[in-house]
Amino acid sequence: MSATIAHRGPDDAGIHVTDDVGLAHRRLSIVDLADGQQPMTSADGQLHITYNGEIFNHVELRQELESRGHRFRTSSDTEVILHLYDELGPDCVAQLNGDFAFAIHDARRKRLFLARDRMGVRPLYHTWRQGRFHFGSEIKALLPIPGMEARLDPFALDQIFTLWAPIPPRTAFEGVSELPPAHWMIVENGAARTQRYWDLDFSNVRHDCSEAQMAEETRALLEDATRIRLRADVEVGTYLSGGLDSSIIAALAKRMAPAGLTSFAVTFSDPAFDESAFQNEMVRALGTEHHTVDCDMDEIATVFPEVIRHMEQPILRTGPAPLYRLSGLVRSKGIKAVLSGEGADEVFAGYDIFKEARIRRFCARQPGSQLRPHLFRRIYPYLSNLKRQTPDYLAAYFGVASDDLYDPLFSHRPRMRSTAGAKLFFSDALKATLGDYDAADELATTLPDAFSEWHPLHQAQYLETRFLLPGYILSSQGDRMAMAHGIETRFPFLDHRLVMHAAQTPASIKLKGLREKHLLRETMRDVVPPQIADRPKQPYRAPEASAFTDHAQAYVEEAFEKSALEENGNFHVEKTARLYKKSRLNSFTGFRDNAAFVGILSTQLWSQQFARPVRITDQPLAVRA
Template identity: 35%
Template sequence: MCGIAGVVSADRPDPCLVRRMCDVLAHRGPDGEGFHEDAHAALGMRRLAIVDVPGSDQPVYNEDRTVVAVFNGEIYNFPALRRELRDRGHRLATNGDTECLVHLYEELGDELVHRLRGMFAFAIWDGRRRRLLLARDRVGKKPLYWRTEGGTLWFASELKALTRDPALRREVDLVALHHYLTYQYVPAPWSILRGVHKLPPGHLLSWQDGVAVTARYWRVDCTPRDVASEEEAAEEVRVRLLDATRVRMVSERPLGALLSGGIDSSAVVAAMARHSAGPVKTFSVGFDDESLDERRYARMLARHYGTDHHEMVVTSSALEVLPALSWHYNEPFADSSSIPTFHLARMTGEQVTVVLNGDGGDELFGGYLRYLLMARAGRVPGLTFLRAPLDRAGSALAARGAPRSALQRAGRAIGLLGHPAPRRYARLMSSFTSEQKTALYSGPLRASLTDVDSHGLLDDAFAASRAGSVLGRVMDVDLNTYLPGDLLVKMDTATMANSLEARSPFLDHHLVEWAAGLPPRLKVRSGTTKYLLKKAVEPWLPPGLVTRPKMGFGVPLARWLRTDLADLAWDVLTDHTARSRGLFRPEAVRGLLRRHAGGHDHAGRIWALLQFELWCRVFLDPPVPGIDHDLASRP
């Protein structure tokens, strides 16, 4: 596991810049560093050593050193690949996975990605052809940013590494900001900085002769297929999950699991226990709000398997990490569960180096309550002729309800009825609606975004899906948008900030591809979410865990923004610095704050604005005298 960076150019790149870029990635790789330099390429990396700890330093080379690679991630099928490469006559100098890349490239060229089972972002420099190949794994576990200008290309694992180049103009991409306010994250291929891009999941980028070209190499096929029986399908879930867990337990460093007490993480811990000779180390986080605290369920599973269990409680005092979060997340990121995730990763990283989690179970097997809502709403045609009054009534009702309350859910459901399925889902996933953004924006910002429709991103994702039902398409859309844009960013950033590697058995691409084609009736049935997964893992779990209600992983944000965070939000969002950006109408921002303080729920929208402003102060604003603004020294 590493952080990678580099520059390729027709001219000789600056190797000192690449070293500065890697310095800012030191948290991703505290165990070592390595660099390659030639007339047209400078590559660098920081290493978190997990497999072949003493031997697999990077960069890695082929036999004649004409092909070089830097790599972030894990290739779980590397033993089989190494045997195959040796049989073909390749000489391997290490015992790890990274070296497979250069030799597979020699054999297969760009097609090597189809042979990799794992999570990865890598760069391969072909010195003979003066060609760079960048790749990102199928589902987007590992990040990769890039930019090009004047025939030169820069890339890095994190956006802040690219900002080490003084030639990069730090200007907000207004389209990215528009999308961020809708979804609470900046979706690929945008980044929050103009001219910088994220390589989307399942994509390659090739650079040669100053020209960069991206291409998609993988998309899961959600075409539904029949299954012989529920019992056989449940057994297949168990077999595939056990195999995906087994290969992710290979590590020369201490290993554990994040345990929320939900079905997904509990199933992963149960699978780990079946492969482990000793107690599994498990780590949980809870809250002082009982309605959000799942620790009792995590303890139930921990006792059942006799794990070495550790837990912590997150209170509003945990908000002291907000400046560190702005720095580590690189872009505005408004999923408030990043706070407990960061604290959990910090606690976990003090004891282990590798941790398994349950990410992906909801998207594969139908775990979110919104899937149930969309399945039911799919039976109701879009009442487009009543769209405006339904929107108004639904918004007014939802604003009166507490977060996740029946009143709030009813209001949101009413507002959906005036829209077709893709727009219904877009509204479910939106923090700000289009109308709310229009009311928020200053005149110049509104004029610059007249023709930009953030909901069109989900329209396109719906249209590209091969799923045969509304439910199937919604889940496919999540696999391509919400999962890589929000959940995987949250986990990768929080864990790597604490030099901790996170692995996700549910996101093994063999399991993803198999689960994607299951009929919807095995995912959501008669008001039950994750029907097949629950049936499959029920024999592994203690009584009561499978039937417990889903709670989600949230923080009491609405309450915090009326109490402990109220002054901070008001001060940061209404002071001269925020107003001087000229992006939002000050009276609209103040109105949001006042209405939230008065009992309406605008927590998600206020949090999104707060995270954007905090990000601006870390990355855009000039240093304040007496405060260290050197990015390399940030927490």
Template identity: 35%
Template sequence: MCGITGAVWLPNSPPVDSADFDRMTDTLAHRGPDGRGVYRDDFDDGSGVLLGHRRLSIIDLGGGAQPMCNEDESVWISFNGEIYNYRELRPGLEQQGHRFRTNSDTETIVHLYEQYGDDFVTHLRGMFAIAIWDKRRRRLVLARDRLGQKPLVYCHQADRLLFASEIKAIKAISHVPLRIRNQAVDEYLTYGYIPHPGTIYDSIQKLPPAHIAVFESGRLTTSCYWNPELCPDETASTLELQEQLTCVLSDSVRLRMRSDVPLGAFLSGGIDSTIITGLMQKHAAQPTNTYTIGFPVDEFDETEYAHAAAEYLKTNHCAMEVTPNSLDLLEKLVWLFDEPYSDSSAVPTYYLSQMTRQHVKVSLTGDGGDELFAGYDRYQTVDRLRYFDRLPRPMKALLTGPWRYLIPGGGQKTVRQRLKHRLDILREPADQRYAQWLTGFPPSRRDSLYRPEFRDQVSADASLSFVANLMRRSSSLTPGMQAMRTDLRSYLPCDLLSKVDITSMAHGLECRSPFLDHHVVELAGRFSFAALSQPGKIKPMLTQTFLEMIPPSLRRRPKMGFSVPLDRWFRDDLKGFAREMLMSSDAFCHSFFEPSAVESILHEHQAGHWGHGDRIWSLLFLELWGRNT
């Protein structure tokens, strides 16, 4: 894994200054502490190109430096990620006349582009953000992996294109307009992240997962190269699919264990990470190194489960208990994420990555298992809503009527809070329900929070449309399966994978996710929802398929989120800081929000009327981001 940067400009555009570009590239030093490289080419007509690279060396430590070119220097590449099947691709390319000078996966991509053009990306099995400069055609090609494990952002101005692994690198270039996009603030409060292709800034975009972009003659075009059906296979038996899953996931783990540096695995004691670790043990000559962190708060501590899994699988296990310095870390996360992001599981992921990097440079993870194999309770709940839709209209009106306001309250994150929110969701159109389910700030809450002049500039429906449109794309499936497919294209890349990439790369740690091999994803899509999700059972299909790898004590343990005690923090440690930041006279968030509405959220939380920890974290992250921008 690495950090990449680049710039292409046309004859009538001023060249990008080399000092500016060096600063742009070195902004990503945390992603690539092992080396740097820059390629520059200025043409006679005044146009030019720059490619930059910060390297975290994993494969071919001596020969994999970038930017890299082909034999005649007509094709150049700057690449972030790993191509796991590069060894399998190489013999075919050699038979077609290509000559290799290194043992790196990077050089394989160069020759694939020479051989197949833009279709090169369909041959890759891995995670990647790729920039290829075709010198003869003066053509830039950008590509992002199928699931969005590696980030890639760009800024297209009239006569030039800037791109990088992170927004902060583009901001290092002079004269880049950085106007906040108001709709992005509403999107952020809706989901806790800003969905692709947008960012917090009008001028900067994210290249979506499974997309390729071409910049040629000043024109930028994007296209999707992978869009699997992911529909249940009625012709195959469950046993046949389980046998295929065993082989495909095992092969995915084997490929991701290729490394010229030490590697290990995150092990939480959950089903997903335990299975990945068990498969690693089968392929490894020595016990796998596994890593877990714990917190001094029982309901957020998984070390007991991780220890049970490690003992059962006989791994070389390392666990550490941490007491988060929540204030210092929050400010670090604001700098790392570049834009508002409110998933507090970034806190334990940051600490886990920090500890793991002290021992290894690569770690396998269980990310993707929940989205592929129905690991969230919400999938079952959403699936049952189809029965609600069959009820007569008077019955629906009765269930969602004014009586819902009479549900008794009291306590933290009460039954009332959850039940009222879910009853409100039933009143929404079917295609918007799941988007409403996911939101931390329902439209009514956001509406009361906004200043009138800001409210007039944003649209709740526009924010909800990101998920609603994805739900409609799979409307032929059951609601539960629709939600799974939607999460695979939204929550997974925009929230979870973004978090893992940013927090791990902050420490120079590469995370690899075997569940996210596209062969595994396509196979998982063939299982029926009934096979994947059964009342009272946790990922039954996955558990049954790999039963021998899971300790009996963990097979039916309740799912435990990787989270932190926000409600407690904002009643204790962060109480004063949150109020000071959010209620100061010069608060950044007051540009968007009514101070009295923010005060109401803080008061309700302190009084114990509602559990607003997640919402206060969201507001505080936005406030600190604004103060540091």
């Protein structure tokens, strides 16, 4: 099993097997290179841990534990978790500031304790087979289990073709669940129970605090979040996209890394996607040792099957592919850990969808206005198709008159509608299986009780942060693409102290009018050049279907062959053939066609790579619960 995820831990491997349990580990050595091997056993021999991730406050936790009499044998953060669990049991997770997924076999209590970090940076999947509980950092580690058959979950496919990601604990694999972010799980006596230990809460907004005070606290927290994320016994580099967020992180890290900082970026030959000019501006300002990798359309097409193998789920966009190339560059330079600016758009309100929702509400107050809908063009200057649209049509596309202002998913309805258009290509059989299932309805049932009382911006932020961030951004574009090359990504903006602080910050100073990330910009203005500090948000984009149509690959043709479509049965053969024909004519213009093309291709690749009988090569390790 662990061999299937050797890419996550190329430095070392270990196993721990008893009559009851088997733990396997692949190590990416970053802290305590000499003594941090896993699985690690406590001094009394009763606790055994296998763990992926980093506890960034392990230094402070160790000091506190030592002051209470704990004695350590290593300087690793792994041993800190063991001691903390020994003292606090499941409550230990509340003390951890980090990105983690771990399992502790507690021999005294005859149970397995699993936990996952608050924001969902590190993945953790599990399944039951023949009364045995199995888990792993990636689903491919579970596939060698005897009797395991990889089947695509049709409801997960519907969720991806509506929401971009499955709703946890569902995964693309039928019968395999993920442990959702901010949850722990105890497996004992043949059963499992799961509990949420943390949630993002916008109920306690500090309206009495001034913008200056919130800025001061933001600055202090972000600096500390960056400082502790530079802790490692190896060099920590940084991604530098040229946008505000990674520029801020790189600038803070440079101040804290006197030995110098290495930065990495993707460049595109197509100026519509390329941000080299801004990257170079930051490199000049900071003096980092900068490395770039070019990612043209043919390269996206070349790596796409491998991207799907690592992502383990269908996808509607090609965004992860350039990040796969980027992590390969990092690995080639001998660096194992990088900082990333990911998370700032969720936490400090940077996404266009937040502004879009605000404009939709503004337009809905004057439904016939011929002026207000022009604001949609302002937030999407890169969408040329909006330029010719009249105000009436702009209002219609964004559901100004038709969407319910009290709908909890109001902010995301236009995106869900345009995405779900790609379900036009679902086969009749798949549609029959799904019946009247509605993925958006299910998502709405997962929202907390207080949700309806929050500010509309906070409702939208919750949807992005609790759902899309872990389900899409951190998994598809984050952990999976980095770990494909054994790279650990660290996200200062997702330090839970900063996330909670931002949740208590009034909406009006995060998104000020239509100025996204206002508080963050003003707080960090002095650390980045003015042209970066005032740069409008550029959505991260990569070429979509054109990557495959301009650079024909044999596998694309095979995926759209009638026999392949019939074999997997998920898509309507004739309609899909017409879509493919349209793609060959290069006549895709809209989101729906592009999303459908990439979605169908990735689903076909998923089936090709996973939904085949699995050859059993060795006996898997398992917990007999």
